[in-house]
Amino acid sequence: MNICDIMKRNVFFVRPNTSVREAARLMHDEHVGVLPVLDMEDNKVIGMITDRDICCKVTATGRNTVMTTVADVMTKNVATCFNDQELTEVAYLMASHQIHRIAVLDKDDKLAGIVSVDDLAHRSHDLASTVLEASAAPAH
Amino acid sequence: MRVFELMSKQVESITPQHNTRQASKKMRDMNIGSLPVLNDEKLVGIVTDRDLVCFVVANGSDPSSIPISNIMKRDVATCYEDDDIADAAKVMQQHHIRRLAVVDHDNRITGLFSIDDLARGSHKLAGIVLEAAEAIH
Numbered sequence: 001m002n003i004c005d006i007m008k009r010n011v012f013f014v015r016p017n018t019s020v021r022e023a024a025r026l027m028h029d030e031h032v033g034v035l036p037v038l039d040m041e042d043n044k045v046i047g048m049i050t051d052r053d054i055c056c057k058v059t060a061t062g063r064n065t066v067m068t069t070v071a072d073v074m075t076k077n078v079a080t081c082f083n084d085q086e087l088t089e090v091a092y093l094m095a096s097h098q099i100h101r102i103a104v105l106d107k108d109d110k111l112a113g114i115v116s117v118d119d120l121a122h123r124s125h126d127l128a129s130t131v132l133e134a135s136a137a138p139a140h
Numbered sequence: 141m142r143v144f145e146l147m148s149k150q151v152e153s154i155t156p157q158h159n160t161r162q163a164s165k166k167m168r169d170m171n172i173g174s175l176p177v178l179n180d181e182k183l184v185g186i187v188t189d190r191d192l193v194c195f196v197v198a199n200g201s202d203p204s205s206i207p208i209s210n211i212m213k214r215d216v217a218t219c220y221e222d223d224d225i226a227d228a229a230k231v232m233q234q235h236h237i238r239r240l241a242v243v244d245h246d247n248r249i250t251g252l253f254s255i256d257d258l259a260r261g262s263h264k265l266a267g268i269v270l271e272a273a274e275a276i277h
Contacts, residue, residue: 024197033190052173055189059164059196059203066200118270125267132259132266 003090004083006123007104007113013038014049016071020058023070027051034101036111037074045103045111047074080105083112091120091127095134143228144221146261147242147251153178156185156209160196163187163208176241176249177212183241183249185212218243221250228253229265233272 013036014023023035037047049070057073058065079097081090083104094102094117106112121128154163154175163175167189177185187208195211196203219228219240228240232255239254259266 021197021200024193025199027190028194028198051190051193054193054197055164056168059161059192060168062161062204065197118273121267121270125270126263128270129259129263129266132256132270135256 001087001123002083003081003085003087003104003115004112006087006119007083007115008119009113011036011103011111011114013111014070015040016046016069016074018070019066020054020063020068020070020073021065023049024051024054024065027054034114035070036103036114037070038111043111044109045078045080045105047071047076048078048103049074078103081115082107087120087123088127090115091124091131094120094131098135100131100135141225141261142221143219143223143225143242143253144251146225146257147221147253148257149251151176151249151251153249154187154208155179156207156212158208159204160187160192160206160208160211161203164189164192164203174239174252176216176252177208178249181248183216183218183243183247185209185214186216186241187212216241218247219253220244225258225261226265229258229262229269232258232269236273238269238273 012030034048034050036045039046053073058068080103083106101116104113117128117131152170156177174188191211196206217231217235217240221242241249242251242253244250255266255269
């Protein structure tokens with residue numbers, strides 16, 4: 001089975017110049033914990049921002065949530081996969097990068113969807129648990 | 141298999157009077173995503189990194205001025221160290237959550253038991269909990 005069969009297609013995203021407060025609002029309103037960051041011009045994925053990034057890099061440091069932009073705190077060079085990759089292959093990629101969610105790209109390198117460890121669980125308990133186990137720091 | 145074989149026993153905590161900025165610092169420094177909230181050593185709530193983002197940053201509040209008591213979840217799901225992991229998994233599944241506070245019989249916290257811990261004990265149980273959870277992508 002390919003990853004495009006289980007990925008979520010309607011993905012909320014932000015731009016690098018979006019404020020952290022706006023990103024937080026989107027995470028709250030849309031019940032998501034991660035937002036891909038798309039380049040203004042070519043729409044390529046240039047990073048990801050998570051609720052944890054905001055907690056550790058903004059709330060903990062006392063930075064202003066309106067003045068601080070997504071580009072300031074996002075994780076760059078994130079792992080991605082392609083929509084024609086096998087489920088197992090993607091699960092091992094997630095495990096090796098110790099991530100629970102991964103952006104899925106189409107053949108033009110554009111964002112096609114996102115896959116989480118939850119989505120994997122609906123197909124394979126073993127693959128999903130392999131990803132969970134790989135997390136270095138337990139996600140308490 | 142019992143919960144104590146897999147749970148994490150090093151538990152950082154915070155009080156209801158601390159502010160949310162202090163909580164986020166602690167989560168960053170200790171590399172953790174949640175903190176049990178203790179009042180006189182008694183478990184009164186739990187707060188996560190996501191709560192800070194959704195209930196403080198999203199509405200423009202100043203993290204230094206919001207006490208943990210304003211945003212903590214008061215209804216904390218718990219289990220005992222000597223519970224079977226299948227029973228603990230069932231609690232996670234029913235409450236749609238991914239971590240439990242482990243308490244002793246005086247309601248004093250002795251650790252945390254997360255779905256990651258569960259996965260080390262049983263892929264099947266962890267998979268079932270994930271499937272039941274409301275996905276936060």
